[in-house]
Amino acid sequence: MRFSEMLRKQADDIFKACYDHPFIQGLGNGKLEEEQLIHYVKQDYEYLNAMIQAKGIGLAKSKTREDMEMFNKSIGFVLNSEIHPHHNLCDQAGVGYDELQGYPLAPVAQHYAKHMLHTAYEGNLGDIIAVTLPCPWIYLYVGQRLVEEFSPDESHPFYHWISFYGNQEEPRMTDYLNKLDQLAETASEEDKKRWQDHFIDGCQLEYMFFDMAYKAADWPFVDQKQPEHSSK
Numbered sequence: 001m002r003f004s005e006m007l008r009k010q011a012d013d014i015f016k017a018c019y020d021h022p023f024i025q026g027l028g029n030g031k032l033e034e035e036q037l038i039h040y041v042k043q044d045y046e047y048l049n050a051m052i053q054a055k056g057i058g059l060a061k062s063k064t065r066e067d068m069e070m071f072n073k074s075i076g077f078v079l080n081s082e083i084h085p086h087h088n089l090c091d092q093a094g095v096g097y098d099e100l101q102g103y104p105l106a107p108v109a110q111h112y113a114k115h116m117l118h119t120a121y122e123g124n125l126g127d128i129i130a131v132t133l134p135c136p137w138i139y140l141y142v143g144q145r146l147v148e149e150f151s152p153d154e155s156h157p158f159y160h161w162i163s164f165y166g167n168q169e170e171p172r173m174t175d176y177l178n179k180l181d182q183l184a185e186t187a188s189e190e191d192k193k194r195w196q197d198h199f200i201d202g203c204q205l206e207y208m209f210f211d212m213a214y215k216a217a218d219w220p221f222v223d224q225k226q227p228e229h230s231s232k
Contacts (some may be wrong), residue, residue, distance in 0.1 A: 002181045005055070011200060015186035018210060019146075020204075022091070023214035030122065030156055031215075034093040036213055039213055046109065047109050047113055052079065052118055053120075054128060054132055055120075059071035062125065069083075074176075077172065105216060115201065116132060124191070126183045130180065130199045133199055136173040143162060146165035150162070180195070
């Protein structure tokens with residue numbers, strides 16, 4: 001069994017729990033509150049900035065142009081393409097995308113971002129791939145299941161979000177999986193155990209992120225942390 005296959009098998013219950021979470025089910029049945037959508041976009045925008053930075057560290061630590069291109073391609077995707085599902089949610093919430101940028105990270109999102117960045121700074125390429133892998137892999141999984149089980153058309157309020165993640169001609173993390181498997185072939189057991197821990201922690205944090213969005217969970221004294229452009 002390939003290393004990546006072992007990781008996926010171990011995390012299967014978490015993947016399924018993510019799909020069953022009421023936030024993802026709310027996307028499927030088209031029933032989420034404006035507050036939930038807004039909180040999700042605010043937090044995901046800042047979280048993805050940390051994802052870009054973590055992959056940028058991976059690029060800097062790469063020794064070959066092939067690895068550099070792998071990280072560069074992924075960074076470009078987050079910067080230039082992953083704004084489209086955000087726009088879909090903003091349109092349904094009746095707010096402009098620019099209005100939801102620059103907000104402080106809520107506790108769960110902050111922990112996730114720091115987890116990625118600390119791992120990237122301290123680790124090797126295997127660590128960086130493992131810690132940034134749960135996001136694209138879980139989103140592919142929930143997107144594909146939403147497409148299969150809800151069969152949304154363009155009249156569905158979250159059609160563009162679902163189709164963006166669920167209709168991928170080739171999974172966007174394929175290069176990452178192949179590279180991680182290649183690294184695992186010669187890695188020590190200590191390295192592989194650490195990568196496994198990073199991956200499982202990230203999967204759990206993905207579930208917690210959906211839960212945070214559904215509950216619009218934030219700091220208890222959030223008004224003290226708002227940016228100057230906030231109306232609060």
